[in-house]
Amino acid sequence: ILKSQFVLPPFLMWSRCRFRAVNQVLLSEFNTWSKLEAMKKVQQHLPKIYVTRKIPADGMKILNQSGLHCSCKSWMGHPPIYRESLLKGIRNLIYCLLSDKINKYINKSIGPNLKIVSTMSVGYDHVSLEELKKRGIRLGYTPDVLTDAVAELTIALLLTTSRRLIEAVDEAKNGGWGTWKPLWMCGYQLSQSTVGILGLGRIEGVAVAERLKPFGIKKFIYSDIAPLPEIAAKIQAEYVPLDVLARESDFLTVCCALTPETQSICNKHLFSKMKPTSVFINTSRGGVVNQDDLYQALVSGQIAAAGLDVTVPEPLPTDHPLFKLKNCVILPHIASATLSTRNAMAALAANNLLAGLKGEPMPKELRL
Numbered sequence: 261i262l263k264s265q266f267v268l269p270p271f272l273m274w275s276r277c278r279f280r281a282v283n284q285v286l287l288s289e290f291n292t293w294s295k296l297e298a299m300k301k302v303q304q305h306l307p308k309i310y311v312t313r314k315i316p317a318d319g320m321k322i323l324n325q326s327g328l329h330c331s332c333k334s335w336m337g338h339p340p341i342y343r344e345s346l347l348k349g350i351r352n353l354i355y356c357l358l359s360d361k362i363n364k365y366i367n368k369s370i371g372p373n374l375k376i377v378s379t380m381s382v383g384y385d386h387v388s389l390e391e392l393k394k395r396g397i398r399l400g401y402t403p404d405v406l407t408d409a410v411a412e413l414t415i416a417l418l419l420t421t422s423r424r425l426i427e428a429v430d431e432a433k434n435g436g437w438g439t440w441k442p443l444w445m446c447g448y449q450l451s452q453s454t455v456g457i458l459g460l461g462r463i464e465g466v467a468v469a470e471r472l473k474p475f476g477i478k479k480f481i482y483s484d485i486a487p488l489p490e491i492a493a494k495i496q497a498e499y500v501p502l503d504v505l506a507r508e509s510d511f512l513t514v515c516c517a518l519t520p521e522t523q524s525i526c527n528k529h530l531f532s533k534m535k536p537t538s539v540f541i542n543t544s545r546g547g548v549v550n551q552d553d554l555y556q557a558l559v560s561g562q563i564a565a566a567g568l569d570v571t572v573p574e575p576l577p578t579d580h581p582l583f584k585l586k587n588c589v590i591l592p593h594i595a596s597a598t599l600s601t602r603n604a605m606a607a608l609a610a611n612n613l614l615a616g617l618k619g620e621p622m623p624k625e626l627r628l
């Protein structure tokens with residue numbers, strides 16, 4: 261009894277305290293749990309943005325600071341997002357890149373939830389417009405902001421190819437540079453030349469021509485689905501059929517978008533019409549060129565040289581025959597790759613997405 265008198269009261273006190281403490285913990289846990297559940301429910305109904313790659317800072321900043329109620333997930337891996345992750349990740353809004361195929365398979369697995377696609381690119385050949393239209397999905401893209409960067413690189417690629425700069429640097433490094441020789445490393449000159457532009461509808465064509473003009477070009481000619489007199493007037497370019505473009509151009513630069521009409525439009529028929537001194541440049545999409553035909557045209561001397569910033573596939577396998585040719589310069593799709601342009605593209609794509617989320621007109625929306 262003595263023992264229990266001494267032992268019991270503190271035990272009772274302790275157990276009462278313990279009960280209260282446990283009760284409080286349980287209560288607060290219950291509160292936290294119900295808050296979490298409530299948050300989960302709210303989250304479930306929030307619009308969900310899925311960003312398919314680490315994007316330039318300006319774009320992410322706009323998404324993070326939008327103040328809009330939405331949940332935003334990103335694929336942070338360096339290689340492009342895996343198809344399975346893309347299918348799992350996306351729900352209502354996708355911020356994607358030109359390397360992500362948004363086609364019927366994606367749309368099927370997402371069902372009716374997908375509302376907005378915003379691509380950080382001017383090209384949208386990786387997106388199935390038909391599928392988007394069928395499902396009432398809106399599409400934002402990024403024209404204009406990359407025009408200067410693409411035009412600058414087109415000029416750089418054209419000069420590198422026509423003046424054989426890669427070959428010349430290799431020769432200088434590797435002991436091929438002997439005494440000065442009158443006909444060694446001769447290339448093709450821009451002054452007094454005819455420049456042909458395939459696709460003047462996109463403003464890259466005009467931007468390229470404006471930059472080439474100071475080189476003393478004799479004549480600009482262009483081909484497109486139809487004459488574009490207003491645009492052509494800016495650079496005094498003459499509209500010609502495709503065959504004439506091929507026949508007369510000393511430099512033929514491809515600026516058109518990849519569409520079913522332009523798929524493989526640069527093929528053996530076109531190359532066979534070109535001069536053996538002509539230089540072919542493509543900074544638009546690899547799909548506009550039949551690469552086997554281009555290879556044959558280059559090895560047979562049907563055309564002088566080619567400069568490509570785009571290929572099929574991308575990346576082009578390192579053992580591809582085109583890499584073996586000295587008269588073919590291949591860049592890894594870097595036409596828009598300047599920091600300011602990539603940030604501008606990222607910001608525009610973010611603003612397109614947020615405008616779509618608010619149900620407002622996008623700054624740059626493709627009418628489907």
Ligand SMILES: O=C(O)C(=O)CO
Binds near residue numbers: 382595
């Ligand atoms: O934006 C595009 O479509 C590009 O190809 C970027 O270089």
